Amino acid sequence: MNVLISGGCKNGKSGFAQDIAVKLSGNGKRYYVATMIPYDGEDRSRIARHIEDRAGMGFETLEIGRDIASCLDGAESDSTFLVDSITALLLNELFPETHNGDADPEAAERCRSGLLKLAASAGNAVFVTDYIYSDAIRYDSFTENYRAALASLDRALAEVCETVIELCAGNVIFHKGGLPE
Template identity: 50%
Template sequence: MNVFISGGCKNGKSLYAQNLAKSMAEKDGRALYYVATMIPTDDEDRQRIQRHLAERDGWGFETLEQGRCICDALKGNVDARGAFLLDSVTALLSNEMFAPDGSFDGDAGKRVADELCEFARRTGNTVFVSDYIYSDARGFDQWTETYRRALAYIDRQLASVCDKVIEVAYGHIYEYEEEKG
């Protein structure tokens, strides 16, 4: 089962997603993978990564660091039939759109959406975590607006290929499933 989770920062998405991925792996005896997409750029990023690593310690996750070209995470000795937690879609888009050399790829959203949907198809058992960044009515510069529009596009594409969509808001879990028939 593919699951899409969205919500605001520091609302419990990652912990909820970890529990969900672990239960998916245990249910069918699958390998358990954490696909880490953040490429740290400062001390705050490194501290967040260390906190997430500590939170996962002892859970049985094999960490796959893949900040770009997400389907490359499935190469090597990775069992595509495993249970995957991909955290986060937001960081992945940022890595693809804003290169370390300062260049900007305004078309990254479509490519990342296609790659994530392919990842979902190839694994069939992934929890995707994304940040909800759309409630601010303030206007932003063109790069930030392009990023927000691209993330919204990716989120919609992922939601359309996932079996379940979950929103985490203020510690509350809201599950949405497509009505069949």
């Protein structure tokens, strides 16, 4: 099954996603698809914290910052993939390695097709995204376009995922479906 998890920052999404992925995978293979490409010490310490959090949970880590469906290459078909996060994936795709400073207008569509392919092909997939849509700020056009693109990916995934969850201060709100006992 496929699960989408959203919510505010530091509300428990990643930890909850790991628990779900472990539960869904049973005895099958489980992959942690890390999408963040570290740019500074703050990123590296966040990654170190996540690695520590999931130590001993049996994940194989795949570092995939772009072309998300490539995580399927060589993987067993009934594997479970935890993608953390859509937010970082979109940012990376907006600025390909060869970019000239302008955001790539094809990025959102590339993310969408890759994510939908993963959802359709994986044994199980758990997607983590961020809820960044409810504040009183007039953003610049780049940020506004980024928010719109991320929301379009969230909505595309929410449509195909059997279960959609919002994490609020560690509490679970089901917007669609449920979870196996």
